[in-house]
Amino acid sequence: MKLKLALAQITTRLGVVSANLEKHLAYIEQAKGTDLIIFPELSLTGYVLQDLVPAVVARPQASDPVFKPLLEASKRVDLIVGFTEEDSRHRFYNSAAYLSKGEVVHVHRKVYLPTYGMFDEGRFWAWGDSIRAFDTRFGRAGILICEDFWHAPPPYLLWLDGADLLFFISASPGRGISNDAALDSARWVEHVCQAYASLFTDFVAQNGRTGYEDGLNFWGGSSVYDPNGEEIAKGPYFEEALTVVELDLDELHRARARLPLLRDERTGLVQRELNRILQANLRGSNGRD
Amino acid sequence: MAAIDLSINTTVARRILTGFIHSEVTRVGFQRAVLGLSGGLDSALCCYLAAEALGPENILAIRNPYKTSSRDSYEHAQLVIDALGVQEKTIDITPIVDPFFAAIPDMDQVRQGNVMARARMITWFDQSAAFKGLVLGTGNKTEILLGYTTIFGDAAYALNPNGDLYKTQLRQLAKAVGVPQVILDKPPSADLWAGQTDEGELGFTYAEVDKLLYLLVDRRYTAEECVAAGFKTAFVQTVIERVRRNHFKRTLPLIAKLSNRTVGYDFLYLRDWGT
Numbered sequence: 001m002k003l004k005l006a007l008a009q010i011t012t013r014l015g016v017v018s019a020n021l022e023k024h025l026a027y028i029e030q031a032k033g034t035d036l037i038i039f040p041e042l043s044l045t046g047y048v049l050q051d052l053v054p055a056v057v058a059r060p061q062a063s064d065p066v067f068k069p070l071l072e073a074s075k076r077v078d079l080i081v082g083f084t085e086e087d088s089r090h091r092f093y094n095s096a097a098y099l100s101k102g103e104v105v106h107v108h109r110k111v112y113l114p115t116y117g118m119f120d121e122g123r124f125w126a127w128g129d130s131i132r133a134f135d136t137r138f139g140r141a142g143i144l145i146c147e148d149f150w151h152a153p154p155p156y157l158l159w160l161d162g163a164d165l166l167f168f169i170s171a172s173p174g175r176g177i178s179n180d181a182a183l184d185s186a187r188w189v190e191h192v193c194q195a196y197a198s199l200f201t202d203f204v205a206q207n208g209r210t211g212y213e214d215g216l217n218f219w220g221g222s223s224v225y226d227p228n229g230e231e232i233a234k235g236p237y238f239e240e241a242l243t244v245v246e247l248d249l250d251e252l253h254r255a256r257a258r259l260p261l262l263r264d265e266r267t268g269l270v271q272r273e274l275n276r277i278l279q280a281n282l283r284g285s286n287g288r289d
Numbered sequence: 290m291a292a293i294d295l296s297i298n299t300t301v302a303r304r305i306l307t308g309f310i311h312s313e314v315t316r317v318g319f320q321r322a323v324l325g326l327s328g329g330l331d332s333a334l335c336c337y338l339a340a341e342a343l344g345p346e347n348i349l350a351i352r353n354p355y356k357t358s359s360r361d362s363y364e365h366a367q368l369v370i371d372a373l374g375v376q377e378k379t380i381d382i383t384p385i386v387d388p389f390f391a392a393i394p395d396m397d398q399v400r401q402g403n404v405m406a407r408a409r410m411i412t413w414f415d416q417s418a419a420f421k422g423l424v425l426g427t428g429n430k431t432e433i434l435l436g437y438t439t440i441f442g443d444a445a446y447a448l449n450p451n452g453d454l455y456k457t458q459l460r461q462l463a464k465a466v467g468v469p470q471v472i473l474d475k476p477p478s479a480d481l482w483a484g485q486t487d488e489g490e491l492g493f494t495y496a497e498v499d500k501l502l503y504l505l506v507d508r509r510y511t512a513e514e515c516v517a518a519g520f521k522t523a524f525v526q527t528v529i530e531r532v533r534r535n536h537f538k539r540t541l542p543l544i545a546k547l548s549n550r551t552v553g554y555d556f557l558y559l560r561d562w563g564t
Contacts, residue, residue, distance in 0.1 A: 014561045050557035174305065177297045212312040214559045215453075217305050238304050 006031040007222040011211030014046035036078040040209035043082040047171035057086035074099035091126040106134035112147040133161035141165040168206040174219035198229030227255035299465035310342035316564040321422030326350035328362030334463040335427040348375040402481035406442030423447040436535020456495040
C-alpha cells in the first residue's frame, strides 16, 4: 500500500485566521492527487500569539466557520492542521486535528508547552493530557506537536499504542548558528526524528513552518524518514514549499522482518521499572505528573 | 585558553538576515529602507544585506559627516554606494549641531558625541518619512551588550539585522557578502572625534571580548568559569558590570503599573501582530 504524503511548510500571518485558512485551501488545491497534507503547528493562527490566543480560537466541528471548509476539503484529501482550540470550559489548547472524509478523526492537544528561554507557551495555553494513536485509512498513526517530541515518552507511547505513522508538526524558531549548514534547532529535530524512525521502525514525517515573527525566523526543512531510519524526503530551509513523497507502507513489513524491535519490546518490564522509579520519586521529591 | 570558535555559516546567516529585512519591511506595507552609512563595517554590511533583500533602488544610504569626520569615512561609504547602486544622500550635521554646541559651551567630548549621534538619527527618521522607508539599525551584538551605543541615537531604529552577530562574526559575514577590503581592514571607530577607535575607548579588543561575551551570554558561563577558561578576573568583572549597567539601553522605558492591564507588562503582542 502506498501513501502519497504532502508536507506544506507555510508562512502564516500572525493572528489573521482568515488569511491563513485561505492559504490552506490554496495549498490543498495545489496538492491535488495526494492522500494526506500536513500543515505545521498553529498553521491557522501563527505562533507567538500571546494575548491573541483567545481571539483566534476554533472548535474542530462542522459548525465552526474555520473547520467547515477544511472538513469539506477533507472529503477529497486527508488533512492535519494546527490551530488554537477552545474547549467547552473555555480553556485554550495548542492543538492539531486529523480530518478525513468530512470527519474529525482525531485531535491532539500539545502536552509539553515549552516555557523557558524564548518560549512562553505555558502562560497562554492549557496543557493537553493525553497521547493517543488513532486509525486512519492508511494505518494507525499518531500526532505530536513540537516540544512533545523533544521528550522521549510521547513517541514511545504512540508506538506502543499502535502507531506505525508518526506525524510531528512544529513552529520551530531557528536558532544556534555555527559553521554548520543547518541551524542547531534544525539539526536537533532532524537527529531525533531520524532516531525515532530507526528506534521504532516507523515512518516519521516532520513538518515545520517558515517565515518570520518579529525577529524570529522559522526554518522550514520538513523531512520524512522510513522505518529503516533513511531520509526519504527533505523540504528546503527557510522558504515555503510543498514537498510530496510516496510512502511505501509495505516497508514496515520488510523493516520489522529484518529488525523485530517492536516484537521484542519488553513492555511489562518497562511498566514494572517505571512503577518502581515513580514510587521512589514520589517518596523522594517533586513528583510532577 | 580553550579554543572558542565564533565562526558562522555565512550562507545561512545571509539567508536569514535578508529574509528578515524583506519580511519585516514589507509586511507593514513598506518596500524601502533607510540607513546611516558611516563608511564603517557594520553599516556597510547592513547596506549589502538590505540591497539584496529589497533591491538597491529601494535603499537610501545617508552619509552624515561632521566637520571633523574623517574623509576616509566619506569615501569608504562611496565605495559601498557605487558597488551596490543604492540611492544616497549626504546631510552634513555640522550646521545642525554646531549651534547646539555653541549654546551649551561646557559640553565634553562624550556629550558632544551623543548629540551628533542623535542629530544623525533625526535625519534618518526624517528621510524615513520622505523616502517612505523603514530605518535600519546597524549595531552589532558586542556593542549592544556592552552598551557602546547612544540611546536614542544610533540605537534608534525600526529593525536591525546585525544585532545578533558579534563583531567577529559580523566581519566574517561582511567579507562573505563582498564588503570592500579597505573597510574590512580598518580599525572600528564611531568617528565622533579625531583618532577615536572603539577598541581604544573600550580598553580591550573585539577579538577578546567577543569570546568572553560568547561564554557569558551564549554559553551561560559564570564569571568563575570564564576565569577558569583563561580570562583575567578583572576583565571578566569589567565586562559583566558593563553589560549589567547598560541594560537600560536594551529595554523599553519603564512604565509604572496602576491598572489591571499595562503596556510593557501584561499587554502582550508581538510587533508583527495582525501581519
